[in-house]
Amino acid sequence: ETGVTQSPTHLIKTRGQQVTLRCSSQSGHNTVSWYQQALGQGPQFIFQYYREEENGRGNFPPRFSGLQFPNYSSELNVNALELDDSALYLCASSLGPGGSYEQYFGPGTRLTVT
Amino acid sequence: DAKTTQPPSMDCAEGRAANLPCNHSTISGNEYVYWYRQIHSQGPQYIIHGLKNNETNEMASLIITEDRKSSTLILPHATLRDTAVYYCIVEIQGAQKLVFGQGTRLTINP
Numbered sequence: 001e002t003g004v005t006q007s008p009t010h011l012i013k014t015r016g017q018q019v020t021l022r023c024s025s026q027s028g029h030n031t032v033s034w035y036q037q038a039l040g041q042g043p044q045f046i047f048q049y050y051r052e053e054e055n056g057r058g059n060f061p062p063r064f065s066g067l068q069f070p071n072y073s074s075e076l077n078v079n080a081l082e083l084d085d086s087a088l089y090l091c092a093s094s095l096g097p098g099g100s101y102e103q104y105f106g107p108g109t110r111l112t113v114t
Numbered sequence: 115d116a117k118t119t120q121p122p123s124m125d126c127a128e129g130r131a132a133n134l135p136c137n138h139s140t141i142s143g144n145e146y147v148y149w150y151r152q153i154h155s156q157g158p159q160y161i162i163h164g165l166k167n168n169e170t171n172e173m174a175s176l177i178i179t180e181d182r183k184s185s186t187l188i189l190p191h192a193t194l195r196d197t198a199v200y201y202c203i204v205e206i207q208g209a210q211k212l213v214f215g216q217g218t219r220l221t222i223n224p
Contacts, residue, residue, distance in 0.1 A: 004157070031210065041118070042201060042214030043158065056211050090157050098208040102148070105157030 004067045004093050004106035013081050021076040021109045025093030031055070032074040033103060034066060037088040049074055050097055086113045117141070117204045117214030122220045132189040134218050136202030139183045144207050147178060149187045151198040152217070158201065161187065192222045
């Protein structure tokens with residue numbers, strides 16, 4: 001059983017650029033949630049995907065978008081990068097909404113916007 | 115906003131029990147209490163969760179008060195590797211959209 005993996009581990013982008021982050025969910029999990037963690041803060045929920053559909057969104061602008069693929073892996077896309085987007089981006093997989101299931105987090109992608 | 119209140123930091127001696135408190139006075143009947151921890155530069159790690167009964171697993175014990183307004187996470191024999199930020203989270207059953215607060219930074223001292 002493989003755990004949650006994310007790529008890349010680190011990324012440096014320039015303000016105004018676009019970025020795509022990737023997440024492979026744990027085997028058997030059909031739900032992926034994305035979180036943003038600024039330095040010194042707790043993670044903040046961005047959105048969740050369940051069976052390829054968005055299933056809830058936090059307080060993030062539309063330039064944050066995502067996808068989930070048939071194999072349940074997922075992408076987070078951020079357009080028009082701003083300096084405040086610099087953060088650790090975490091994805092977490094779980095068995096799906098409706099149950100009291102724990103989430104399994106990946107190691108994160110550290111994004112730096114200059 | 116997070117629905118929990120935790121002390122910002124705690125210290126514990128290695129080998130002793132670490133008791134981390136959490137207040138969640140506005141918890142609803144269908145909300146679970148979850149605990150996660152985050153070791154420096156890693157993703158959060160699930161520890162334990164419960165609804166109203168006390169729970170124990172290989173990592174920790176969770177004690178929830180009868181009125182469910184507070185809980186305590188117990189690490190029975192803390193080791194240096196337990197140094198981390200511990201998050202107490204209250205979440206409606208099935209939502210799986212965790213709302214993290216600032217957590218408690220637990221330092222285990224040799």
